[in-house]
Amino acid sequence: MIKIPPLVAAAPGDPITSEGWNAVLDAIRLLVEDANLQRGTLTVQIRDNGNPLRGATVTAAPGSKAGGPTRGGVFVGGAVQAHQIESLPPGAYNLIVEAEGFATATRPVTMPTDGESLEVTVDLAASPAVFPVPSLLGQVLSQALATLAAAGFIVARVIDSHGADVPPGNVPADTQSLPVLAQFPLPGTRAPKDIGIFIGVAARAEATKKVSTPDIRGLSVAQAKSALEAAGLVLGTTKTVTK
Numbered sequence: 001m002i003k004i005p006p007l008v009a010a011a012p013g014d015p016i017t018s019e020g021w022n023a024v025l026d027a028i029r030l031l032v033e034d035a036n037l038q039r040g041t042l043t044v045q046i047r048d049n050g051n052p053l054r055g056a057t058v059t060a061a062p063g064s065k066a067g068g069p070t071r072g073g074v075f076v077g078g079a080v081q082a083h084q085i086e087s088l089p090p091g092a093y094n095l096i097v098e099a100e101g102f103a104t105a106t107r108p109v110t111m112p113t114d115g116e117s118l119e120v121t122v123d124l125a126a127s128p129a130v131f132p133v134p135s136l137l138g139q140v141l142s143q144a145l146a147t148l149a150a151a152g153f154i155v156a157r158v159i160d161s162h163g164a165d166v167p168p169g170n171v172p173a174d175t176q177s178l179p180v181l182a183q184f185p186l187p188g189t190r191a192p193k194d195i196g197i198f199i200g201v202a203a204r205a206e207a208t209k210k211v212s213t214p215d216i217r218g219l220s221v222a223q224a225k226s227a228l229e230a231a232g233l234v235l236g237t238t239k240t241v242t243k
Contacts, residue, residue, distance in 0.1 A: 038115025039087040044073055045121040046083060046097055053124060056099040058083040063092030063108065082119075095120065103127040128192040135187035141166070141201050142176035144183075148197055156196030160203040168199075178202045 007027065008020050042060060046053040058073030073083035090113040097105045102124040111118055134151050136144040141158065145168060148155060158166040166175055182200035185191050214231050216224035225235040 038113065039089050040111055040115050041117040042073070042085040042088050042093075042095075042109065042111065043080070043117065043119040044083045044085075044095065044097065045081075045119065046099070047121065047123050048102070048126075052081040053099060053102075054081075056083065056097055056102075056124070058085070059096040059098075060085050060088060060093040060109070061096060063094055090115070095122070097122045097124065099124055101126060130190040130192055133183075133185045133187060133189045133191055133197065136180045136183045136197075136199060137187065139180050140177045141171060141180060141199070144180045144199060145171070152193045153197050154194060156198050158199045158201060160201050162203040164203070166201065174204060175201070178204065 007023050010016060010020070044058050046056045046058070054075055054077075056075075059070060060073070061070045071085050071088060073085045076082060076084050088111050090111045092108060092110050095107050095109045103126075105122050105124055107120070107122065109118065109120055131151070131153075133153065134147050136147060139147065145155065155168040158168045158171075160166060160175075160178065161181065166172075178201040180199055180201055184198045185195070211232050213233070214227045216227050219227065221235075221238055228235050
């Protein structure tokens with residue numbers, strides 16, 4: 001893009017200042033330099049598994065703010081079978097190739113200063129199909145696993161709120177009714193079906209059994225141990241105290 005120096009309009013008979021005249025000369029120089037600038041043709045071969053790909057969008061964006069305008073490519077058939085951008089000024093560009101069903105490819109290219117043409121080849125990789133992840137929040141674990149199976153997603157890991165793993169292929173009966181508290185990816189996220197879904201569920205409630213503690217005062221250590229074991233308890237550390 002040519003940036004013309006500031007020019008001041010003058011009426012007939014108005015004197016011209018040296019600053020104004022120099023601005024005119026600078027503008028003429030810029031126009032002459034741009035007219036003499038050597039331009040080349042950028043040819044982009046886009047391939048899908050080695051075969052030419054026609055339905056793509058090719059864009060050459062300047063590599064710096066001082067560069068020229070962004071240019072788009074046109075597909076040329078016949079013996080060429082490639083996208084071309086003609087009369088591209090020399091300099092650095094970011095070449096962007098986009099096509100439906102493929103991952104976007106970006107690569108730097110530099111057009112020669114002598115006006116020579118440049119040919120590049122870009123191999124596009126197919127992007128995986130993505131689908132919305134169903135919401136599992138609030139469902140019991142057995143229902144959540146059925147929902148994922150019906151949608152075609154796989155389960156990577158199930159973990160409860162205590163940090164214990166639950167085998168998704170063999171969920172214990174007392175764990176199937178646990179509610180789902182978290183999931184990743186989040187509901188509605190578009191993802192490949194083989195990404196693997198992580199599920200967080202509540203932990204099973206565990207009741208603590210309570211027993212009555214026997215009175216072991218005045219008993220020997222052996223007698224106290226026997227009394228505690230009879231009540232389902234274990235004798236801990238003992239200490240002898242001399243009165």
